Amino acid sequence: MHEFGIAEAILIAVEKRADGRRVRRARVHAGALLRVTEPGINQAFSSISGGSVAEDAHVELVIVPVRMTCRSCGSTSTSVEPFAVCAGCGDTDIDTEGGDDLLLESIQMAEASHVPGNSRRDRGNPVGPS
Template sequence: MHEYGLAVGVVTAVTQQLPGRRITAVCVHVGARSGVEPFALKNCWPLATENTPVEGAELIIEQIPATVFCPDCGEEKTIDEFFDYSCPDCGDIIVEITKGQEFSIAYCDVD
């Protein structure tokens, strides 16, 4: 379960950026195609934060849908897990996913 390692990484990053502060909430962006399972991340959060300034902080997960930009249609399209690298509307080949692969810290709340 790599989500535990990700949670520990979030705790490390937050405590390094906010030394000596008590963190009450951490929000992360999790892309639909990031490979991160939000349920697993949420469940390992208490263990990853134990005995840290982040212990007891709420983990807020904002899920980011996966999207692509179709140059033929000239617009961004939401895709699902069955995306085959073609536009869901016109069928043009698309090789770049524009959103949905991210895993990042969005913000923290502190005391």
């Protein structure tokens, strides 16, 4: 299952960005040629993230289309299907560009149960009046 290798790469990136803070969700852009699905990547991610800052986190997957250029008719198009045919003539003799990207777009941290200070007035300086 190739999803485990992709899930490991996502976990490494999430842990770097989280800097020790608990993570609830990660939004990832994955190219169509990687042939991953959100349920598949979440199953793999759940299996490898136990005990990490991303334990129980959900991966939201955005599929990035592959750009295709037909060698027969010269038509260009994009597709989220990894095994697509030319939209212009239906030929399968196509060149592809992109579609193999893997990018961690964002993470959502789990909310802290207690944050000291007054969130409406706190300017980041806990020192009171002198």
